[in-house]
């Protein structure tokens with residue numbers, strides 16, 4: 001007997017149909033897409049040989065300082081590294097996780113971002129550069145907090161759930177969250193899919209104007225988009241007056257989303273950056289309106305490739321959580337017993353039962369994460385990523401991560417060549433160009 005399984009009705013598809021027929025609804029989970037799509041691993045850097053001179057690591061510096069939002073803001077964000085911590089809500093994450101992320105950002109001179117559900121006082125205290133999200137839900141939104149932020153981010157969409165709103169399962173809506181969000185305890189919360197006070201890009205322009213006035217033109221206004229119809233969306237956001245645009249791809253992480261949106265909507269990070277760069281170029285705003293990429297950025301190599309393709313900075317979510325010990329057995333945890341899967345296979349942030357105290361509101365579980373130790377781990381990881389970026393940049397003979405360009409890259413697959421618009425290795429052909 002030869003054991004074979006159907007490619008169409010694979011064991012996973014069979015299990016999925018069984019689960020839906022048991023549940024009677026679509027499936028919800030956290031973490032990120034399970035689709036196998038073109039990613040940064042499909043690109044490689046063409047470091048120096050005889051045609052270019054590498055820089056000496058021990059005596060030649062590589063600049064990583066990054067400025068975001070200098071088009072209109074009196075005080076743009078000035079970061080020591082082009083990597084910052086993305087918006088993840090207090091609600092999806094525990095107070096200790098949010099505090100640790102804010103502290104880590106301050107330790108390395110970068111920013112962190114609030115997320116849905118408002119500005120958590122301990123994160124505000126810990127993070128020297130805090131980006132405040134303005135979301136369709138307005139849960140926990142306080143206009144006075146606009147003045148306490150170093151940048152504002154208007155969320156139009158998220159890569160993990162484009163075209164829909166946030167989701168927070170009732171098990172996480174405990175006392176603090178229910179009070180901060182003004183929601184009944186224990187009830188599943190779904191945020192609106194769109195801002196209640198605007199219907200389109202003209203209203204976005206007005207919203208940006210209002211936020212500028214409210215913050216006295218001091219801080220940058222970002223617009224975050226789920227990467228789908230990137231070219232048009234980026235042009236509309238830039239023309240509406242955004243100082244920076246975040247393109248968040250289909251590979252982006254989440255605390256909870258419907259599985260169908262995670263796996264079947266949006267486009268990957270590589271083409272999202274290229275389309276956004278070209279859109280800004282077409283309207284003459286490339287380099288003026290800053291481009292931030294997010295979705296599946298795991299290392300300094302990913303971040304460096306994102307910059308080479310045209311991003312000015314990257315934002316990380318899941319990899320910062322993994323640095324905090326997500327998916328790792330720690331003293332007191334037992335993934336098999338608590339989550340039903342081994343560490344390394346957990347994607348159950350929506351359950352509120354996170355065994356490492358990150359994606360939970362349970363008082364006892366939260367204690368498993370020490371914010372100071374966590375901050376140190378995330379800061380170490382951010383420093384390691386930044387060093388990796390510098391190493392790659394110097395190997396290309398460059399002294400500034402912002403000098404990385406598409407010409408530094410080649411593609412390992414035809415698909416990556418077409419999506420990244422760089423030549424396939426061993427050829428001088430860029431696929432997809434006429």
Ligand SMILES: Cc1cc2nc3c(=O)[nH]c(=O)nc-3n(C[C@H](O)[C@H](O)[C@H](O)COP(=O)(O)O)c2cc1C
Pocket residue numbers: 031032086087088089092093114115116117133155157158159166224248251252253254255256294295296297315316317318319349359
């Ligand atoms: C636990 C968790 C909570 C999140 N909460 C929010 C949120 O409140 N608002 C938002 O715009 N995005 C939220 N996101 C998405 C992130 O801001 C970001 O788009 C995504 O994490 C980037 O992809 P990465 O995780 O692969 O780095 C969340 C992501 C995670 C993992």
Ligand code: SF4
Pocket residue numbers: 030031321325326327328346347348349350353354355356357358359
């Ligand atoms: S370990 Fe916690 S943060 Fe990581 S995937 Fe599981 S529930 Fe989410």
